Amino acid sequence: MGDQFIGKWKMVHSDKYDDFLRTLGVPWLTRKAACSSSPTIEITKNASTGTWQLKVDSAFKTSIIVFKLNEELEETRVDGEKVVTTFTLEGDKLVQRCKGSVDYTIVREVANEVLKATMTAKDVTALRLYKKEAAK
DSSP, X not given: OOGGGOEEEEEEEEESHXXXXXXXXXXXXXXXXXXXXXXXXXXXEETXXXXXXXXXXXXXXXXXXXXXXXXXXXXXXXXXXXXXXXXXXXXXXEEEEEESSSOEEEEEEEETTEEEEEEEEXXXXXXXXXXXXXXX
């Protein structure tokens, strides 16, 4: 369940990401650095423990979130804000709900070797597309 997300993904398209970060209250300099990078996402799952790992690696910063589905965790965003996050699998989607000064949701889904991440905060929706990298 959720195995379609496992692997390494390189960002190939971004739309309205700066608007999304601005809505979250991310400072200008941090937004510009984040928007100018082309991150790689690596998603892994330990079947024996039920633990997932989401690693976002860019020239700007590397962040790692370790989580179990349906369990709240506290994480610190790249801009330093602490949020309470819950990951769920809803059908074929990996949904990340974050509660902080501004609540937001990231819905990830995979089709044709492309991971689509739809990010919504208030009335702003951003989209990022990632192409699956070949296994080494």
